Amino acid sequence: MTQIPLLGIEPVKPQAPILGIDLGTTNSLVAVWEQHGPRVLENEQGDRLIPSVVSYLEDGKLVVGQAALDRSKLEPERTVHSAKRLIGKGVEDLGRELATLPYPVEDAPGHSLAMIRLGDRLLSPSEVSAQILLETRRRAAQALDLPLEELNRAVITVPAYFDDAQRQATRRAAEIAGLDVLRMVNEPTAAALAYGLQKEEGKKVIVYDLGGGTFDVSLMQLEGGVFRVLSTAGDTYLGGDDFDRFLVLLAHQEIQAKTGRDLMADPASRAALRMAAERCKIELSKQTEADLVYHDPDLGIAYRRRVDRQEFFQGILPLVERTLDRCGQVLRDAHLEAHQVDEVVLVGGSTRVPLIRQAVEQFFGRQPHTQLNPDEVVAMGAAVQAGVLGGTVGDVLLLDVTPLSLGIETMGGGVEKVIPRNSPIPARARQEFTTYVDGQSKVKMHVLQGERELAKDCRSLGEFILAGIPPMPAGLPRVAVEFTLDANGLLRVRAEETRSQVSAEIQIIPKHGLTDEEVEQMLADAWTHAEEDMEARRRADLQTELERVLQAVDKNLELASQQLPAADWKRLREAVEDAREAGEEQDVRRLKGIMDELEEASYPLAELLMNQVAVSALENRGLNEFQDRDS
Amino acid sequence: MEASMLRQADPFARLGLLRAFRVVEGDLVEAHRAASLRWHPDRFALAGEAARLQAEDEMALLNEAFDILKDPIRRAEALLTLEGFRKSETTDMSSSPEFLMEMMELKEQVAEDIRENRQEALKAKHQEMMCLEWDEIDRIKTAFDQLEAVARTDNDTRTRIFRQIRALLNQINYLRKTREEISRALI
Ligand SMILES: Nc1ncnc2c1ncn2[C@@H]1O[C@H](COP(=O)(O)OP(=O)(O)OP(=O)(O)O)[C@@H](O)[C@H]1O
Numbered sequence: 106m107t108q109i110p111l112l113g114i115e116p117v118k119p120q121a122p123i124l125g126i127d128l129g130t131t132n133s134l135v136a137v138w139e140q141h142g143p144r145v146l147e148n149e150q151g152d153r154l155i156p157s158v159v160s161y162l163e164d165g166k167l168v169v170g171q172a173a174l175d176r177s178k179l180e181p182e183r184t185v186h187s188a189k190r191l192i193g194k195g196v197e198d199l200g201r202e203l204a205t206l207p208y209p210v211e212d213a214p215g216h217s218l219a220m221i222r223l224g225d226r227l228l229s230p231s232e233v234s235a236q237i238l239l240e241t242r243r244r245a246a247q248a249l250d251l252p253l254e255e256l257n258r259a260v261i262t263v264p265a266y267f268d269d270a271q272r273q274a275t276r277r278a279a280e281i282a283g284l285d286v287l288r289m290v291n292e293p294t295a296a297a298l299a300y301g302l303q304k305e306e307g308k309k310v311i312v313y314d315l316g317g318g319t320f321d322v323s324l325m326q327l328e329g330g331v332f333r334v335l336s337t338a339g340d341t342y343l344g345g346d347d348f349d350r351f352l353v354l355l356a357h358q359e360i361q362a363k364t365g366r367d368l369m370a371d372p373a374s375r376a377a378l379r380m381a382a383e384r385c386k387i388e389l390s391k392q393t394e395a396d397l398v399y400h401d402p403d404l405g406i407a408y409r410r411r412v413d414r415q416e417f418f419q420g421i422l423p424l425v426e427r428t429l430d431r432c433g434q435v436l437r438d439a440h441l442e443a444h445q446v447d448e449v450v451l452v453g454g455s456t457r458v459p460l461i462r463q464a465v466e467q468f469f470g471r472q473p474h475t476q477l478n479p480d481e482v483v484a485m486g487a488a489v490q491a492g493v494l495g496g497t498v499g500d501v502l503l504l505d506v507t508p509l510s511l512g513i514e515t516m517g518g519g520v521e522k523v524i525p526r527n528s529p530i531p532a533r534a535r536q537e538f539t540t541y542v543d544g545q546s547k548v549k550m551h552v553l554q555g556e557r558e559l560a561k562d563c564r565s566l567g568e569f570i571l572a573g574i575p576p577m578p579a580g581l582p583r584v585a586v587e588f589t590l591d592a593n594g595l596l597r598v599r600a601e602e603t604r605s606q607v608s609a610e611i612q613i614i615p616k617h618g619l620t621d622e623e624v625e626q627m628l629a630d631a632w633t634h635a636e637e638d639m640e641a642r643r644r645a646d647l648q649t650e651l652e653r654v655l656q657a658v659d660k661n662l663e664l665a666s667q668q669l670p671a672a673d674w675k676r677l678r679e680a681v682e683d684a685r686e687a688g689e690e691q692d693v694r695r696l697k698g699i700m701d702e703l704e705e706a707s708y709p710l711a712e713l714l715m716n717q718v719a720v721s722a723l724e725n726r727g728l729n730e731f732q733d734r735d736s
Numbered sequence: 737m738e739a740s741m742l743r744q745a746d747p748f749a750r751l752g753l754l755r756a757f758r759v760v761e762g763d764l765v766e767a768h769r770a771a772s773l774r775w776h777p778d779r780f781a782l783a784g785e786a787a788r789l790q791a792e793d794e795m796a797l798l799n800e801a802f803d804i805l806k807d808p809i810r811r812a813e814a815l816l817t818l819e820g821f822r823k824s825e826t827t828d829m830s831s832s833p834e835f836l837m838e839m840m841e842l843k844e845q846v847a848e849d850i851r852e853n854r855q856e857a858l859k860a861k862h863q864e865m866m867c868l869e870w871d872e873i874d875r876i877k878t879a880f881d882q883l884e885a886v887a888r889t890d891n892d893t894r895t896r897i898f899r900q901i902r903a904l905l906n907q908i909n910y911l912r913k914t915r916e917e918i919s920r921a922l923i
């Protein structure tokens with residue numbers, strides 16, 4: 106395949122690379138294209154994943170990434186994670202998601218746009234995502250030793266099943282982070298790019314992408330360097346977070362039954378429980394059994410519960426089946442059968458769950474590809490696309506489709522499709538409408554996205570009015586509506602009455618969007634509040650946390666020395682010593698190690714304490730009953 | 737290939753294909769692939785705003801042509817229009833009474849299956865409708881073949897064949913609507 110020359114580009118001085126960013130629900134990554142392939146960028150400690158978490162501190166500063174994730178234990182109600190699940194949504198769209206969030210969410214004044222309430226601040230999910238994007242830029246600046254200002258161009262990935270409002274909101278996030286988005290690429294398509302499957306001439310490939318918060322499946326055909334997406338489907342509310350939720354509820358119910366405590370009512374406990382659930386889930390990917398451990402020295406709760414794979418798999422089975430239904434849908438849409446698929450690629454951290462691998466393998470009757478790290482492959486693909494756009498990768502091209510149909514509400518609440526789902530993008534389509542009342546001078550255009558027949562069941566993207574139509578009998582005006590979908594999947598709508606040439610247009614969908622002024626304000630804010638030294642903040646936080654656990658342990662040291670088995674006592678004593686000496690520790694990793702060890706080592710003590718509480722509770726009851734009978 | 741090609745009304749011309757109902761799918765896909773490599777906006781990412789917007793526009797035209805030609809019904813419609821056979825000339829042309837009767841019966845059965853949510857029966861009907869649709873498409877194919885054998889000056893014969901094709905298209909549209917109804921009821 107020969108390289109196609111790029112047209113109209115002046116040779117200029119070497120520019121900073123275009124960033125390839127995977128803005129994930131749980132983790133984000135940044136990669137760049139280098140001479141021979143994509144490279145995922147690391148920090149000095151060798152970490153690649155940036156937790157998609159932002160913590161807004163009392164003093165107005167904020168921290169992002171691992172430092173913020175650590176913080177979520179200390180101040181869960183000031184820490185925002187999974188902002189991607191809120192992006193481009195209104196409160197009414199969130200449903201049961203609302204109850205699981207540690208902070209209140211309310212619509213922005215005058216919009217249907219979910220905002221996060223932190224004290225007196227109201228944050229939009231775009232603003233939060235912008236902070237994560239800024240962090241990826243900082244990561245890149247540090248790793249490439251380039252000034253931050255030069256790293257201002259990016260390819261950003263989004264779930265294939267994101268609708269227009271979610272794409273617009275992601276685009277806004279990039280704007281706030283000072284990034285020029287050269288292209289938004291669908292995550293599964295990016296993953297296919299990373300696998301370099303273009304050599305597989307003529308093959309049909311399924312990409313099954315199950316991450317932290319979203320599920321996508323895309324079917325594509327490879328044609329000599331061209332990736333042609335045939336169909337795509339998904340669910341923007343299905344991912345590893347939901348697997349965690351199953352275990353969280355399990356532990357919550359059992360703890361409540363045993364101790365009467367409602368851990369879900371307290372954001373800090375809920376955050377800790379979620380982490381415990383995730384740990385157990387990940388363990389179950391390696392072993393057939395794992396412990397679900399929740400332990401809070403302050404509340405005197407020590408909960409340990411063995412979970413085997415079968416129980417876990419049973420719990421998540423309905424979710425897995427939902428993903429397989431979507432796989433069936435992409436096949437139907439492309440008029441193909443499962444056995445006609447040549448390759449299956451698994452992407453996203455949640456595809457490490459063995460049940461998922463089995464289910465997908467069985468469904469398509471072939472062993473899936475898993476060679477590349479499922480957390481990193483999307484970012485790598487974004488970097489390949491950055492190489493394509495930058496002109497250094499000449500023999501690859503992505504031809505993607507729109508995941509959801511787009512249309513206009515018609516008389517009586519129906520929907521007239523203008524661009525059907527799985528149409529190749531960029532796309533443009535025109536449809537003619539007319540008036541239904543004599544002399545009607547205005548028509549309302551209600552733009553919708555979705556597959557359902559009725560407007561009320563589809564996603565409303567926005568409304569606009571075409572006014573100034575000269576009086577004519579009903580049915581005579583010719584209102585031509587033109588939908589334009591660009592290569593990013595972003596929609597523009599134009600309407601024109603062709604007899605009188607009155608026209609109107611919407612570009613930014615007002616219903617779920619931020620205004621330009623709001624974005625400008627956020628842009629200014631975004632750059633002023635970042636903590637200068639997040640490492641220092643993280644160190645301080647870990648020390649605070651260590652202090653807290655130490656205090657709890659110290660109070661019961663004597664009891665521990667008397668009643669713990671020798672081995673447990675020795676381990677605890679050593680952990681406490683290490684922790685006491687850690688005041689001067691500068692290395693965050695080592696500090697974290699000491700912290701984890703202390704937590705682990707103090708578990709037997711917590712268990713002991715809890716049993717004691719239980720025993721004394723019984724004793725008390727015995728006394729009461731005795732007294733009762735006596736009196 | 738020049739950019740002006742993409743601005744033509746004829747979708748065949750946009751893709752540089754021969755104007756005919758019979759299109760080899762491989763040829764169509766290949767033509768679209770080759771043109772995409774040249775015109776896709778990704779090829780103009782750094783070429784400045786104007787060039788990029790133009791590429792968006794041109795690629796949309798290319799995709800539109802591809803969508804039309806991929807679908808035998810839209811392809812046939814496009815050919816009729818290109819041959820100057822307007823829709824209005826067909827208003828008096830209706831389907832055979834037998835076809836209409838058959839359809840009425842089918843529709844009633846489908847409505848009942850949907851009411852009773854008989855998934856298996858619906859799946860079978862869906863399959864059946866697909867087959868019927870393919871049969872009609874074959875008939876259209878034959879009609880276009882006949883058209884090619886007729887002299888361009890023989891207007892009467894040409895009009896007769898056009899009408900026949902139009903009638904077949906009406907029937908297919910009818911079948912499709914019913915099939916879509918079924919597919920919405922399938923989970
Ligand atoms: N070994 C493992 N076993 C099970 N689940 C895992 C494992 N490792 C990671 N996960 C889960 O994978 C999810 C994160 O995956 P990933 O980083 O691909 O998601 P993301 O890109 O942040 O989310 P999304 O793509 O949905 O926006 C989390 O739910 C995490 O718990």
Ligand SMILES: [Mg+2]
Pocket residue numbers: 127129130292316317453483
């Ligand atoms: Mg992901």
